[in-house]
Amino acid sequence: MKNYKWQLMSNNILPKDKKVLTQFIKKSHKFTNGPKVIEFEKKWSKWLGVKYSTFVNSGASANLISINILKNLNSKKKEIILPAFTWSSDVVSVINAGFKPIFVDIRFENLALNEDLVKKKINKNTLAIFITHAMGFPGLTPSFIKFLKKKKIYLIEDACESHGAKVGNKKVGSLGDISNFSFYYGHHMTTIEGGMISTNSKEFDRLAKMKRGHGLLRDSQDTSFIKKNIKKSKDLNNDFIFYTEGFNLRSTELSAVIGIEQLKRLSKNIKIRNLNHKFFLNNLRGDIFFKNFNLKGSSNYGLHIILKKKNSVLFKKILKLLDKMQIEYRLGSLGNQIRQPYLKKFKKITYLKYLKNTEHMHFYSAYIGNHQALEKEKIIKLCNNLNKI
């Protein structure tokens, strides 16, 4: 493993987290999904501004369950529009549930789906838009949310790397029908591994909780719903009614304990991240690097180095500089998923041609870590070196 001076993430688990975890382990005897998970879900819902949340073992699991819930609608509509500039689990969950992914390009200003292009792709088979709020930018506008409601198209939000980003005064993840978050170590807050599914729909919440726990009726946590369905299943053991297609994607009390502690400082950390981001952009040359992000409501995840113009020689020099300065980076940011081997059959010339901005991000961008403990001197030194390149 390389020895970095500036990692994608560091110090995301503090001594305070370790202390509450140790105290919990000392006094408790049951560590599987239980009261601490419920407490974390309630506190998360309150922070986010939604009615219900379901804690799972990863953001990918949150993606998987959310799209699987759409299967329960038994709709004839089979198309889901999503960006190719996203994480693999978004695409995999769509394909896995038997839906057809329709890939649309992004806008540079917020690295999210281009709403005008999405509108052109909407047809009678469009079931849902699966937006990725990428890199801490809010990826939706109020008019587009209204437009989708009017068209009765479901809105699923992947906010796995955008905790706390806002549209107006509402947080992303509270704007659509179902939303997903990741609490992987590198994100705005962590439960080591973990994820959350949030919604305002009682029906979707029941399904999320059942699908998390093998599809079991008793995991719906809805007493009247359980009673009603037990009556309908006289040939089955009440405790083992597998009501819906399910998985086991539960987390543990230990992760929930860390989550509850981390949530206390999330909003404060977001403010620090945003200050770092602004400082980075202010010190970077605008003639070489893309800086015209729409920062309104953003909750920065990583600092982006995006070339304004295609230039492979210059980009290689930048990567060499990052290596020399021992700065960890992710090439292409999320990249163009269609170029990945698992999506070979989608890699048609037409798709690549229509994904111009995604392609640009794939070849001429990288992001580096932004976190609450990042020193200003490091940012200045890097910007000075980048500007001289």
Ligand SMILES: Cc1ncc(COP(=O)(O)O)c(C=O)c1O
């Ligand atoms: C946009 C997005 N969706 C989903 C995921 C998956 O989250 P996890 O790593 O917790 O499974 C990630 C991971 O970083 C992500 O960035």
